Amino acid sequence: EPEVTQTPSHQVTQMGQEVILRCVPISNHLYFYWYRQILGQKVEFLVSFYNNEISEKSEIFDDQFSVERPDGSNFTLKIRSTKLEDSAMYFCASSDRGAGNTIYFGEGSWLTVV
Amino acid sequence: AQTVTQSQPEMSVQEAETVTLSCTYDTSENNYYLFWYKQPPSRQMILVIRQEAYKQQNATENRFSVNFQKAAKSFSLKISDSQLGDTAMYFCASRGYTGTASKLTFGTGTRLQVTL
Numbered sequence: 656e657p658e659v660t661q662t663p664s665h666q667v668t669q670m671g672q673e674v675i676l677r678c679v680p681i682s683n684h685l686y687f688y689w690y691r692q693i694l695g696q697k698v699e700f701l702v703s704f705y706n707n708e709i710s711e712k713s714e715i716f717d718d719q720f721s722v723e724r725p726d727g728s729n730f731t732l733k734i735r736s737t738k739l740e741d742s743a744m745y746f747c748a749s750s751d752r753g754a755g756n757t758i759y760f761g762e763g764s765w766l767t768v769v
Numbered sequence: 770a771q772t773v774t775q776s777q778p779e780m781s782v783q784e785a786e787t788v789t790l791s792c793t794y795d796t797s798e799n800n801y802y803l804f805w806y807k808q809p810p811s812r813q814m815i816l817v818i819r820q821e822a823y824k825q826q827n828a829t830e831n832r833f834s835v836n837f838q839k840a841a842k843s844f845s846l847k848i849s850d851s852q853l854g855d856t857a858m859y860f861c862a863s864r865g866y867t868g869t870a871s872k873l874t875f876g877t878g879t880r881l882q883v884t885l
Contacts, residue, residue: 688873690873692812697860697875697877697878698860699875700874713872744812757816758873759816760813762812762813763813
C-alpha cells in the first residue's frame with residue numbers, strides 16, 4: 656500500500672539553527688500538508704500546498720516557516736532559527752483530491768531543539 | 770470554522786469488551802467529512818474510519834463502527850471485541866468541503882488502554 660514517507664525520523668538541533676524536514680507524498684496525490692503535534696497536545700494544522708503554492712496556512716506558520724516542492728516527489732518544511740518551542744512531532748500528509756478526501760499521514764519527524 | 774471536542778481524556782476497556790469513544794463537532798459547512806485516527810505509541814497517525822456527512826448510513830470497518838448523529842453533531846467510535854493492539858490515542862477530526870485543500874481539524878484525543 657502506498658504511503659507517505661518522512662525523513663529524518665528524529666532530529667536534534669541547537670536553538671537558532673535551520674532545519675529541513677523532508678517528505679515524499681503518495682505518488683498520485685496532489686495536495687500536501689504539514690501538521691505539528693507538541694508532546695501531549697493535539698495535532699495542529701500548519702500549512703496546505705497545492706499546485707505549487709500554499710493554499711492555506713495557520714497562524715503558527717509565520718515567517719520562520721517555509722515549504723517547497725523542489726522536484727516532482729519531495730515536499731519539504733524548512734524551519735529557520737529554531738526555538739525551544741519548535742520541539743514537536745511534525746507530520747507530513749497528502750491526499751489525492753481536496754475537499755473531503757482522506758488525508759494520509761507519514762510516520763512523523765520528531766524534532767528536538769536544545 | 771470547525772471545532773472538534775473529545776470530552777474523555779482517558780478510557781479503559783478489558784480485552785474482548787466493547788468501548789465507545791465520544792466526539793462532538795461544530796461546523797458552519799453544509800458538506801463535511803468526519804474521521805477517527807489512531808495514534809499508537811509509535812506516534813504514527815493511522816486512519817481508522819471515515820464518515821461522509823451526507824450519508825445517513827453509519828460507517829463500519831471490521832470491529833470499528835461509528836454512531837453519526839448529524840442533528841446532534843455527534844460522531845462516536847465503537848470498538849468491538851477490543852484487542853491489546855487497540856491501545857492508542859484516538860483522535861476525532863473533521864474536514865470541510867470548501868476550498869481546494871481544506872484542512873483537518875482535530876480534537877484533543879482520548880487515550881484508550883486495553884487491559885487483560
